[in-house]
Structure formats: C-alpha cells, structure tokens
Amino acid sequence: MLTAVAFVGLAGAGTAIRLLASDHWPGGHRGTLLVNVAGSLLLGLLSGAGAPVPLVVGVGGLGALTTFSTFASDTLALAEESRYRAVGHVATTVVLGLGAALFGLAIDS
Numbered sequence: 001m002l003t004a005v006a007f008v009g010l011a012g013a014g015t016a017i018r019l020l021a022s023d024h025w026p027g028g029h030r031g032t033l034l035v036n037v038a039g040s041l042l043l044g045l046l047s048g049a050g051a052p053v054p055l056v057v058g059v060g061g062l063g064a065l066t067t068f069s070t071f072a073s074d075t076l077a078l079a080e081e082s083r084y085r086a087v088g089h090v091a092t093t094v095v096l097g098l099g100a101a102l103f104g105l106a107i108d109s
Helices: 002-024 029-048 054-066 068-081 083-106
Strands: none
Touching: 002 029, 002 054, 002 068, 029 054, 029 068, 029 083, 068 083
C-alpha cells in the first residue's frame, strides 16, 4: 500500500514540476529540455537502487517528470518556425539526455 501511495505522490509531483518548467520557462521547449535531461541523470543515478525504488521513483516520479509527448509537441511547434530549430532541439535533447544518463551511471558505479 505504501508503495502505491508513494508512486502516485511522486507521479503527481513529477507532473507538477514538468508543467511549471515548461509553462514558466521562456520558449517552453527549454523547460521540457531541462526536465528531460534532469530525469535522464536521475534515472542513471537510480540504476543501482534496489526494489521498489526504481519502480516508484523511476517510473512514477521520473516517468511523469519526463515526457515524450511534450517533447514531440515542442518539436512540432519549433518546426513550424524553422526546421533547423526543430532538428537542433531533437539533437540537443538526445545528446544531453544520453550524456546525463551516462554520467549518472558513472557516478552510481
């Protein structure tokens, strides 16, 4: 029961943080980039944690914090302005996200 409550609580917190970051950051997509990279780093740090931490924190909290749908929506909005900005946004998100996850894994080791 405690695991389910923690899961729901962290999912709600992750969603709220993502909404604040994407709504209050100039350009919106920068806030989404920030939470996706931060989520990648934190997920890398969780790699060595024992159950149920990866489920509760990783899937519940970080799954709600990071979001593919907002990333896709931001990319489409940028593509309407400039295809180059959209491609740059995708490349930046992928490179920084992978780098952050690898850094988190290295720290956790």
